[in-house]
Amino acid sequence: MERHEPAGSSNGVAPRRSVQKSAQSNRTVGVMTVLDPHAHVVSVTDAAKSGLPKLLRDAENGADVIVERHGRAVAAVVSMRHLEEIQRLETDLRETALLLSRAATDTGHRTGLDEVLSALGLDRAELEAELDDDLAAGCG
Template sequence: MTILRNTRELSVTDAAQRGVAGLVADAEHGADLVVTRHHRPVAAVVSMARLAELDQAESDLRDLALVLARAATDSGRRTSLDDVLTAFGLTRESLAEQDDDE
């Protein structure tokens, strides 16, 4: 799976000749540029809109991984708040009496 789309490759030399303004203009028009050195990708130039899409996709994938991990490890057993408080020697009343600064 590739995360870039409408990709155009260009060498570092070609990118330098094109200049920053040219690379930015291409990215603004939707081109994902891959800069290569010795035919190996070393950098990418993408628009801010595309970067935002990639950031959102990364966040969505993290959420999905968390949901899948929880689903795979969920035993179905639940612990009540009162049981947790008791295990720590507390009660709901003792929590209510504590200052917020503690």
């Protein structure tokens, strides 16, 4: 993870120098692998100094911006395109997890309707006759 820190400035906008930061030292960011591994990391103070318009412009231009408070990631600013991509990936992941859980628990045994009816003490012919009677009486 690339971290940007103020390096001093003459125009009031602090230029940033890059400092490498391992994903393990920041667990919040480390688990969010869908973010750009070269995301800009800024402190809440620096984000406030540079202003919301700059954060939004960076996100619109495709840069992921991670905002930290006391060295801990508390927010991420990403473009709508990237957010939609993350949401799509989340949906795909849920569907994949469901598919895998079904595959892992499927014994291959299928239960037919007649077997279920028998287990419930019902008979298909009796149910069909009852349905026919209801339809003839105008109840269905």
